[in-house]
Amino acid sequence: MFEGAKGPGAAAIMDGSGLRVAVVHARWNTSLITPLVEGAKKKLMEGGVKESNIVVQSVPGSWELPVACQRLFAASQVQASSAPSGDLLGELGRSTTLIPGGPPSTASAGPFDSIIAIGVLIKGDTVHFEHIAESVSRGLMRIQLDFGVPVIFGLLTVLNEDQAKKRAGLTPDGHNHGEDWGSAAVEMGAKRKL
Numbered sequence: 001m002f003e004g005a006k007g008p009g010a011a012a013i014m015d016g017s018g019l020r021v022a023v024v025h026a027r028w029n030t031s032l033i034t035p036l037v038e039g040a041k042k043k044l045m046e047g048g049v050k051e052s053n054i055v056v057q058s059v060p061g062s063w064e065l066p067v068a069c070q071r072l073f074a075a076s077q078v079q080a081s082s083a084p085s086g087d088l089l090g091e092l093g094r095s096t097t098l099i100p101g102g103p104p105s106t107a108s109a110g111p112f113d114s115i116i117a118i119g120v121l122i123k124g125d126t127v128h129f130e131h132i133a134e135s136v137s138r139g140l141m142r143i144q145l146d147f148g149v150p151v152i153f154g155l156l157t158v159l160n161e162d163q164a165k166k167r168a169g170l171t172p173d174g175h176n177h178g179e180d181w182g183s184a185a186v187e188m189g190a191k192r193k194l
C-alpha cells in the first residue's frame, strides 16, 4: 500500500523488550516539549520497552542536548562495565523531567541502546536560531558516529509556533512527531543489538 511521500514507511516489527533508551529533552517551549516527550514514550512502550528502562533527562535548552546525550551515554557505558548494582548512573540516571507523573526511574544496568534528543527551536528575528540548529545537529550526529549509538533527531526547527504545534500533534491536522522518534528509537536500538 502506498504510504505517501513523507514518513519512514513501515519497518519490520522490532522487539524493544530488552532495550534501554534515554530521552533527553530541552525545557525551552515546554508546552510543545511535553507532548513530544509523551509521544516518544508512548511508542517506546508500545514497542516493548519497559518503562523502567527509559531514562528521561531535561536540560535548559536545545544547545545543551549534545553534551547531555554524550555524558549520559558515556556514563551508562562506564556503569555497565563496573558491575553496577542498584540504580544505573545514580542521580544522572534518574529521570528529572517536566512530564507529570512518572516517578524518578532508573534504568537497569547497561549502556543505552538508543537515545532520543528532543528540542523545539523557533525562529526569531536574529540568526541565533541558525547557530543553535546547525551546531546541535552536528553535535548529535557526532555522538552517533563517535559512540556508535543511534541518536534520534528530535529537534524541531520551525519558523513559528503554529508549525511547532502541528508537529507536536496539538492541532486537528497535526501529527505528533515524538511518536515517530519513539518508533525509530526502538527500531534502531534493536538493530544495534543484532
Ligand SMILES: O=c1[nH]c(NC[C@H](O)[C@H](O)[C@H](O)CO)c([N+](=O)[O-])c(=O)[nH]1
Pocket (backbone or CB within 6 Å): 026, 027, 028, 029, 060, 061, 062, 063, 064, 119, 120, 121, 122, 123, 124, 128, 132
Ligand atoms: O531549545 C531552545 N533553546 C533556545 N535557546 C536557549 C539555548 O538552547 C541555550 O539553552 C542557551 O543559549 C544557554 O546555553 C531557543 N531560543 O533561543 O529561541 C529555542 O527556541 N529553543
